[in-house]
Amino acid sequence: MPRSLGTRLLVTYVAGVLVCIVLIAAGGAVAFALRGQVFNESIANHARLIARALRFDAAGQPVGLDESRLTMWLYAGLGRETSVRVLDAAGQVVLPAGQGLAALRADNGSFEPEGRSFDAVADGLPMRVATEAIEHGGRRWYVQVAISRRFIEVMERAVGLPALGQGMLFASLASVLVFAVAMYFTLGRMLRPLRAASDSAACITPRTLDARLEVRGLPSEMLPLIEAFNRALDRLERGYVAQQDFLGTVAHELKTPLALIRAQIELHGAGDAGFDREALLRDVDQMARHVNQLLHLAEATELRNYEIGLVHLAALVDEVGDYLARLAERRRVRLDLRVASESLGWRADRGALFTLLKNLLENAIQHSPPNATVRLVADEQRISVRDQGPGLSATELPKVFERFWRGAGRRDEGSGLGLAICQEIALAHGWQLTVRSAAPGAEFVVARETS
Numbered sequence: 001m002p003r004s005l006g007t008r009l010l011v012t013y014v015a016g017v018l019v020c021i022v023l024i025a026a027g028g029a030v031a032f033a034l035r036g037q038v039f040n041e042s043i044a045n046h047a048r049l050i051a052r053a054l055r056f057d058a059a060g061q062p063v064g065l066d067e068s069r070l071t072m073w074l075y076a077g078l079g080r081e082t083s084v085r086v087l088d089a090a091g092q093v094v095l096p097a098g099q100g101l102a103a104l105r106a107d108n109g110s111f112e113p114e115g116r117s118f119d120a121v122a123d124g125l126p127m128r129v130a131t132e133a134i135e136h137g138g139r140r141w142y143v144q145v146a147i148s149r150r151f152i153e154v155m156e157r158a159v160g161l162p163a164l165g166q167g168m169l170f171a172s173l174a175s176v177l178v179f180a181v182a183m184y185f186t187l188g189r190m191l192r193p194l195r196a197a198s199d200s201a202a203c204i205t206p207r208t209l210d211a212r213l214e215v216r217g218l219p220s221e222m223l224p225l226i227e228a229f230n231r232a233l234d235r236l237e238r239g240y241v242a243q244q245d246f247l248g249t250v251a252h253e254l255k256t257p258l259a260l261i262r263a264q265i266e267l268h269g270a271g272d273a274g275f276d277r278e279a280l281l282r283d284v285d286q287m288a289r290h291v292n293q294l295l296h297l298a299e300a301t302e303l304r305n306y307e308i309g310l311v312h313l314a315a316l317v318d319e320v321g322d323y324l325a326r327l328a329e330r331r332r333v334r335l336d337l338r339v340a341s342e343s344l345g346w347r348a349d350r351g352a353l354f355t356l357l358k359n360l361l362e363n364a365i366q367h368s369p370p371n372a373t374v375r376l377v378a379d380e381q382r383i384s385v386r387d388q389g390p391g392l393s394a395t396e397l398p399k400v401f402e403r404f405w406r407g408a409g410r411r412d413e414g415s416g417l418g419l420a421i422c423q424e425i426a427l428a429h430g431w432q433l434t435v436r437s438a439a440p441g442a443e444f445v446v447a448r449e450t451s
Contacts, residue, residue: 013183020175047132047145060137062086081151087142104129193217209237306349314339320357332370340379356425359418360385386443
């Protein structure tokens with residue numbers, strides 16, 4: 001099928017026309033096959049009409065036909081090809097009188113007064129006969145109408161078949177015309193709201209992300225698509241606003257150390273006794289840390305950066321513990337890392353999971369007092385990291401995963417992006433990262449859905 005909706009509807013309409021033509025042709029074929037029955041019914045109808053047009057005298061005897069009610073010239077003008085006879089109950093011809101005519105009988109048998117069609121011979125011609133009964137004045141009469149077989153065949157060839165063919169052709173052309181007109185107006189009316197929605201979508205720019213496509217008047221089949229597009233615009237607008245806020249915050253975060261560095265350089269030279277080389281290096285290190293965290297955050301938000309595979313959790317946790325051992329020793333914090341099984345595995349991007357665990361443990365170490373214990377527990381469904389620090393207040397809990405947010409008890413010059421990176425990694429894997437106040441300390445839990 002073509003991709004164009006209009007073309008698909010056109011093809012559907014054309015197919016409908018072809019089906020109509022086929023049905024018309026089939027009906028014509030059936031009518032042609034049953035043409036004998038059709039002519040029989042036509043002869044019987046004429047017999048009924050003539051019976052209704054009979055005129056009777058005062059004695060109740062048939063005396064003629066009311067020619068104003070039917071076209072008797074048709075029977076009189078065709079001579080031997082047609083015949084009309086009125087019979088009494090005994091089967092004797094009373095009209096036309098005095099011509100010595102007898103009742104027409106099937107195969108020269110006895111007269112059958114029952115109303116039905118049959119073949120007979122009259123004046124040496126094969127005829128098709130129909131008999132119709134009528135009651136008048138308490139007496140029964142019969143009307144016989146006969147038409148020669150050769151006349152029927154001539155009418156079929158000269159009138160019936162051409163009329164049937166012309167009727168079929170006219171019906172086919174009429175179907176095509178009706179379908180074409182219906183298609184034109186239907187397509188125009190149905191696609192008009194879609195074209196309007198397309199024009200509206202083309203006008204949406206980063207400065208007009210609050211605009212939405214109109215759904216009024218759209219076909220019901222198109223509503224899910226347009227509504228999904230509007231929901232995508234909602235997400236895009238929120239992301240764009242968040243990006244603008246993020247860029248503003250980044251500029252603010254980097255402006256302070258840059259200003260400090262510039263002040264150091266302007267106020268003191270490298271040979272000046274007041275020049276603080278170590279302070280300048282710390283500022284540079286802080287900026288470098290900010291930049292690295294920003295790069296990690298950008299990588300965490302891009303799903304195409306992830307390569308999912310089976311990660312052996314015990315080995316990875318040991319690797320993270322070795323990486324943070326010096327920091328924990330410097331802070332005088334003990335690491336208690338527990339994995340349920342040596343063979344325990346999670347499907348994840350190994351580098352991203354390493355970063356997530358490193359950031360959670362590093363955050364716990366930074367918030368733990370000396371001689372405290374930071375505990376990591378991992379099993380088939382969850383990984384929890386708990387510290388023994390001051391914990392989080394009810395007002396702080398909703399802000400933990402916000403970018404650039406720092407807790408009041410933070411003891412380093414972090415960028416405030418570590419936990420935001422953890423949240424992005426968890427979302428990319430379909431996990432849920434939550435935090436609660438554990439009294440003492442706080443507990444972060446990474447939970448994955450059961451398969």
